[in-house]
Amino acid sequence: MLSRQIAEKLRAYETPFYLYDMALLRQTLESVVYESNKYGYRLHYAIKANYDDHLLETIRAYGLGIDCASGNELRKAIEAGFDPRTIVYAGVGKRDKELRYAIEQRILAINCESIEELHLVDRLSAEAGCTTDVALRINPDIDPKTNHCIDTGQADSKFGISYEEILEHADELKALPNLNIIGVHLHIGSQIRELHVFEHMCNKVNVIVENLERLGFSFRFVDVGGGLGVNYDVPENEPIPNFASLFSIIHNHLKVGEREVHFEFGRAIVAECGELITTVLFNKTTATGRRLVIVDASMTELIRPALYGSYHNIENITSDAEQEVKYTIVGTACESTDRFDENVRLKTTRRGDLLSIKSAGAYGMSMASRYNLHDLPGAVYSDRIE
Ligand code: LLP
Secondary structure, three states: OHHHHOHHHHOOOOOOEEEEOHHHHHHHHHHHHHHHHOOOOEEEEEHHHOOOHHHHHHHHHOOOEEEEOOHHHHHHHHHOOOOHHHEEEOOOOOOHHHHHHHHHHOOOEEEEOOHHHHHHHHHHHHHHOOOEEEEEEEEOOOOOOOOHHHEOOOOOOOOOEEHHHHHHHHHHHHOOOOEEEEEEEOOOEOOEOOOHHHHHHHHHHHHHHHHHHHOOOOOOEEEOOOOEOOOOOOHHHOOOOOHHHHHHHHHHHOOOOOOEEEEEEOHHHHOOOEEEEEEEEEEEEOOOOOEEEEEOOOOOOOOHHHHHOOOOOEEEOOOOOOOEEEEEEEOOOOOOOOEEEEEEEEEOOOOOOEEEEOOOOOOOHHHOOOHHHOOOOEEEEHHHOO
């Protein structure tokens, strides 16, 4: 991990902050682009994972498009220089003004998540005097075998349109004059580590696409979303996710025909290049004997452990102690769930030590809040450190 190598230099910056290993980000991008080119797959970066300007600039240089989830994310992507024709926009609850903006920008596709939304996009497009390219976000009813908080493709979930509902409205959808229904979209969940789930997904998509085309739809692309997981347990063992395996599964199981295949990776691109660097403020022991380490970061910088019970590997990067002690690492926020980990073995930790909370580049900064009026964390980039 980068932080351990440059720990003394990091003391020059006010904590807590995100440290980004830009060389690792570039290597990750090289890998995903190289592997996807073998099959001609199209890539979109899910900007919700991290909308940092320097990261976006780097990602854009590798030719990825964007997947966005709000009008403001769309605006951010366009301001960062991404070509609107490489941007897709999903979301169950798009506001009229967000849809009007997306229609105006002529993006690659609005991924619609309800029959009502499709009707609305049709009407707003008529008002704008244009026809809009859209994709049907389908709920394929698949268990992605991940943390339940971040699965999105099961029958009862709020995401996507059920296959049954599309069948029921097929004729009326095909007749909407101001829509071009050019794609099928799905995203079954995030942090998926059991890759056979994607094989199951392909089998379902094949049937759905075939049946809908038989009914007269014609799809230029299938967008299979993101979801590829990373190694939070031992990030050093797998700093770059296994894109090759995922693409080979899709290649072997998705019936593509002439259609383009699109992906929307968020976590797999940026999680491992980011670490949250925090300073130890105090040590204390509870009446129950629990040894607490109180750090100057909290759930306001990284909410994943408090929100989903997610695990992030933590290391004391400045201690040279021989001995290891079991600690519970807690943050500064006034919430009992503001805990980064329990009973974690760290080198004996003292006030002033720096800890790294690893694999924090995705859904860290982008989910930060100002609860307790905390300042938002800063960012330090490996290619800008003197
Ligand atoms: N496409 C769509 C439509 C999505 O909803 C998402 C993520 C992605 C792509 C990117 O998924 P990824 O490749 O990153 O798995 N905050 C949670 C994750 C929420 C993911 C939401 N959707 C976390 O910290 O684990």
